[in-house]
Amino acid sequence: MFTVLDLVNHYLGYFTTNSKTKGRIYTVVAAGGVWYLLYLAYRFFANGRYLRGMFIASLFVLLLYFVILNILYYFTQQTTKWDVSPHIEKILGGPHLEEDTKKESIIVPGNGIYQSQNVMTGVIQSDNIQQRHVTTLAQELKQLGMMNSDYGHLGEQAQRQIIAQRDVIFANHPGTLLPYFDMVVTAEGETKIMGGVNQLQAHDLGTLTMVGMTPTNQALSHYRLALASVLITGGSGHQATRTELSDIERPYKIQAVVAYDKKK
Known part of the structure; x- marks a missing residue:
């Protein structure tokens, strides 16, 4: 069975085939090949080789379990509470990234150009009033058509990688x-x-509490700070289940990238 899978993988390399199509082909091959293990287990039992027979039978049950999971995943929209694959993915460090996945969009700075080694992510905290300002600003940007809602033109697989x-x-x-x-x-x-x-309609959106791992007040005493960019994120989004991407809604928040230069 593994030889057949290796041959399938080898010949599929000559074609541009996405991961779901490959998964379906592998599942069909494995679904047929796994039954050969059951035959081997039967032959061992028939010849009185009970220990080996038990081992082969156990291997058959384990592989049959994963074949059934793959059939549910690749050919249906169903799932099962006995699915252990999310736990296996977590142990292995998450799903593998595809080589042909689109890269994330590059954010163009809106307040000057800075070298990457001279910027850090800021930590922003917003109280209730500031959060209302953030939500109102997000609604205004939507009404003006300035907020995209196409998930960065990313397909399902690329979205799943970011969600992971x-x-x-x-x-x-x-x-x-x-x-x-x-x-x-x-x-x-x-x-x-x-x-x-615009500047005339600007509001207090939050308090910059940290620059990287340094408290803002401490950073200000040693560096000159400037905002390289401020983004608004949140609202409608996707989370991943095994079979589909589900819709969620989260509060809007702002993210800041802070540029720094050591004081002379």
Whole structure:
């Protein structure tokens, strides 16, 4: 059976075949070949080789279980609570990435160009009022047609790979760049992220609490900081089940990339 699978894999290499088609072909071959193990187990039992017969029979049951799972996955829309494959994927570090998967979109900075070694991700916290401002801004961007909802033109397999890393992919993946954003340090020493559809309609969207792994106040004492980009993410999204992508809804939030330069 494994020789046949190897031959199938070898000849499929000459064709452009997606993973689901290959999976169906492998499943059909395995579904036929696994029954040969049952025949071998019977012959061992018939010849009094009970220990080997038990081993081959156990192997048959195990492989038959995975064949049934693959039939459910590749040929139906059904699932089963006895599916252990998600646990196996977690142990192995998640699903394998396909070579032909589209790469994530590159976010073009909206506030200047910075070298990648001079930027860090900021941690932003929003209270209830700031969160309302974020939600209102997202609705405004939608009404203006500035927020995409096509999941970055990614297909199901590519979405699943992102979901495996982040638990969710949003419809406006990889995020919507704010038309206007700024960073303001208040008299109380807090660093506020301001943003909106323009400067006149900007609101307080959140507080920058960390730059990378460094508290913002500590970073400000050693570096000059500037916002390289501020994105809004959230809203409608997808999570993955074994058979399909399910719709979810999450609160909108903002993400900031902060540029830094050591003070002279």
